[in-house]
Amino acid sequence: MSWLEAERSELAAERILDAAGALFVERGVDGPGMDEVARAAGCSRATLYRYFENRQALIHAFAHREARSITAQVAQATARATAEVSDPRRRVVEAVLACLAAVRERHHLTAWYAGDSTLLREVLRDSPLIRGTAESYLASGEEDPDLADWVLRIILSFLTEPGEDAEAERRLLERFLPVPR
Structure with missing residues (x-):
């Protein structure tokens, strides 16, 4: 070719x-x-x-295209926000907040998390791209296969049931987000 x-x-x-x-x-x-x-x-x-x-391949390709774009935006936002701070918890909180902002500003993605779309959960669970990105933000020397899954579930939770405002979401994340070991 x-x-x-x-x-x-x-x-x-x-x-x-x-x-x-x-x-x-x-x-x-x-x-x-x-x-x-x-x-x-x-x-x-x-x-x-x-x-x-098939339809599943189309849906996954669409989700991966969006995930690549969101990942680049999150990496840029996280680099700026944590340039002076090496705290792993802060890095993860900033990454989750940047991810939420990036997804929410893409109004064409609302259908993915509004209502009861099981497809988003399926894509989050099955996508090596999305899981790999989550794991890279959580990297701490030790592997914890459940931590990336948990953080992705937290993101999905905030998308489907947003906090009252950005500060409330930040407060909850800073208080309850798991810390990489």
């Missing part, structure tokens, strides 16, 4: 993910089927299936 073909392929996949994202906003994550996504993207079903083997 030439570089031009690879670039076109990437653009086609992005266009499909953009169309899926717009449908998720309009109809919820559980709503649109593959036919509807193909129509919205302006491609055939065969083209859609060339890029995404």
